[in-house]
Amino acid sequence: MSGDDVSRILEQIEKDRVKFIRLQFTDIIGMAKNVAIPAKQAEKALTDGISFDGSSIQGFARIEESDMVLKPDISTYRILPWRPDTMRAARFICDIYTPKGKPFEGDPRYILRKQVEEAAKMGYIFNTGPELEFFLFRQEDGKPSLELQDTGGYFDLAPTDLAEDVRRDIIIALTDMGFDIEASHHEVAESQHEIDFKYGDALMTADNVITFKFATKTIALQRGLHASFMAKPIFGINGSGMHTNCSLSTMDGQNAFYDPAAPLQLSDIAMKFIAGILKHVKAITRVANPTINSYKRLVPGYEAPVYIGWSASNRTALVRVPAPRGRSTRVELRSPDPTCNPYLTFAAILAAGLDGIKNDLEPPKSADKNIFHMTAGQRKDEGIDTLPGSLFESNQFLMADPLICNALGSHIVENLNLIAEIEWDSFRTAVTDWETKRYLATY
Ligand code: ADP
Ligand code: MG
Ligand code: MG
Ligand code: MG
Ligand code: MG
Numbered sequence: 001m002s003g004d005d006v007s008r009i010l011e012q013i014e015k016d017r018v019k020f021i022r023l024q025f026t027d028i029i030g031m032a033k034n035v036a037i038p039a040k041q042a043e044k045a046l047t048d049g050i051s052f053d054g055s056s057i058q059g060f061a062r063i064e065e066s067d068m069v070l071k072p073d074i075s076t077y078r079i080l081p082w083r084p085d086t087m088r089a090a091r092f093i094c095d096i097y098t099p100k101g102k103p104f105e106g107d108p109r110y111i112l113r114k115q116v117e118e119a120a121k122m123g124y125i126f127n128t129g130p131e132l133e134f135f136l137f138r139q140e141d142g143k144p145s146l147e148l149q150d151t152g153g154y155f156d157l158a159p160t161d162l163a164e165d166v167r168r169d170i171i172i173a174l175t176d177m178g179f180d181i182e183a184s185h186h187e188v189a190e191s192q193h194e195i196d197f198k199y200g201d202a203l204m205t206a207d208n209v210i211t212f213k214f215a216t217k218t219i220a221l222q223r224g225l226h227a228s229f230m231a232k233p234i235f236g237i238n239g240s241g242m243h244t245n246c247s248l249s250t251m252d253g254q255n256a257f258y259d260p261a262a263p264l265q266l267s268d269i270a271m272k273f274i275a276g277i278l279k280h281v282k283a284i285t286r287v288a289n290p291t292i293n294s295y296k297r298l299v300p301g302y303e304a305p306v307y308i309g310w311s312a313s314n315r316t317a318l319v320r321v322p323a324p325r326g327r328s329t330r331v332e333l334r335s336p337d338p339t340c341n342p343y344l345t346f347a348a349i350l351a352a353g354l355d356g357i358k359n360d361l362e363p364p365k366s367a368d369k370n371i372f373h374m375t376a377g378q379r380k381d382e383g384i385d386t387l388p389g390s391l392f393e394s395n396q397f398l399m400a401d402p403l404i405c406n407a408l409g410s411h412i413v414e415n416l417n418l419i420a421e422i423e424w425d426s427f428r429t430a431v432t433d434w435e436t437k438r439y440l441a442t443y
Contacts, residue, residue: 001074006046009074013042013090016079022091023050023070024210026108028059028415029290030341032210034091035070045072049097059415060106068104070094076207081176082218093207105411108343112203115347115407119248119354124256126350129199129245129330130209132338134216135233136163136191137226144226146234148191155185163193170219171195177211188303189237199245199330202346209242209342229338231289232296239297239304242338244288245322246349247330248273258329264312265325274310274319274331275363276356277349281308281318281335283401284352285387285394286416287344287408288336292427295390297337300372305334308385309367317367318387335387344408351407391427395420 013021021042024034035052037045044050048069055066072092083089096107103110119126138147150163163186171181180198187194195216197208213229220227232239248256248269257270277284289295297304303316310319310331320332336345355361364383371384388394395417398404405413 001046005074006043009046009077010043012077013039016088016090018079018088018090020087020089021045022089023072023094024091025070025094025096026210026341026343027057028106028108028341028412029419030339032214033057046074059419067099069097069099071097078177081173082222105409106415108341108412111408111412112206112343112347115350116203119350122354122357123250124248125251126202127199127247127249128202128205128346130205130342131194131196131243132209132212132229133187133192133194133240133242134338135228135240136166136193136220137228139221139224139226144228149225151190152186154188163191166220166223166225167193167195170216173215173219174212177215179208187238192238192240202350206342206346213338231291231294231337231339238302240338241297241304241334242336242340244333244336244345244349245330246333246353255327255329257331258325264321266321266329269357270329270331271363272356272361273353274356275361276352276354277319277333278308278310278363279361280352280355280401280404282388282394282397283404284348285335286398286420287348288340289394290341291339292391292423294337294339298335298387306386307371307379308387309371310363311366311368313368314370316370316372344412347407348404351404355403391420392424
């Protein structure tokens, strides 16, 4: 960062009458973290960075090497629109460095940066367009409840869609923070919503996912509601996904997935990218679906993907090629859910896609029939495999996939492994309601 950049942003901070600055970053499990500093510390933050103790952040560092430095990315300067004007606050998203000035291997943003650079070496920019779904629950006594806020359904209008006002406020806040909102609608389940924003390069979009989640939670809370991005909060109704639309563009801005002369108008590059995703999707699942609960969404009957396949005509396929072509030519991976760390998820998807390109992988025949209507035998004949059924399984697939492990780096992989083991053990040993209902009276 040049001295000019620093003075320009310092002037902006003063002009905006900002009192507090939040230095934001993301931990390994995708939680937004921040430290607040008074605006007069901005210069120090922008030049030397701000030190913090990494040992108290999940998956960061051991005690003996815990000093970390936050360095703001000045392109991420945004006013937090929900803070009062008299107490104006702005945020920067930060990159994390070791005290020796090296990028920290446990910083998910750095992991994505590295993968994006890998794509750039091959002449590509990776674009993602995530579609985040979420539920609005009522807050009761200051805590989230499972009380649904409305009983609307897909694309419903007020008065069923009580959330119209909340959604509008969320959209206003996001727009103030620089989002280009494309659409918003009531989702299929009661009290479930989707707000779509325009795709962009993967690093910016991953930042946006984090901002989207905390802005949505903040605005909802102002209206006594809890916005939940949990993958499957209620048994029996659709869970929440984070479909991830992906494309590569060349440095001159052409969509590298579009080829008007090719079958389906999908370029060779697009086909190889699809093949790479399908090859590595079981390992990708560990990061795209990182909670025990994530796997309760990936079951038949609720529009979520279960079987490994791709299609340009079938909406239920794991990898779908939506109809638009030209600039909008893209590949949609439908398995990720919004509990994922977007930096790690995008890095894993990109690494897989690039592997497909580097090694000229070919995708299997597309699965254009509704796979959910096939019998187990038919799926076997067609060679259609299934996604991992649990965090335990997907973690094993990650450990067995050197390419994805290498993309995430050993620091992240070791921590993901540890987290999965602890989480799985806690779940495996818990005695649940389901078990007591099923067995207590009978035995
Ligand atoms: P769906 O039909 O799956 O519900 P949506 O319309 O809700 O799709 O969302 C589509 C997403 O894809 C949007 O975020 C949009 O910006 C994004 N998108 C459009 N073109 C591209 C592209 N070339 N690369 C990546 N994402 C794209
Ligand atoms: Mg959508
Ligand atoms: Mg749509
Ligand atoms: Mg949706
Ligand atoms: Mg979609």
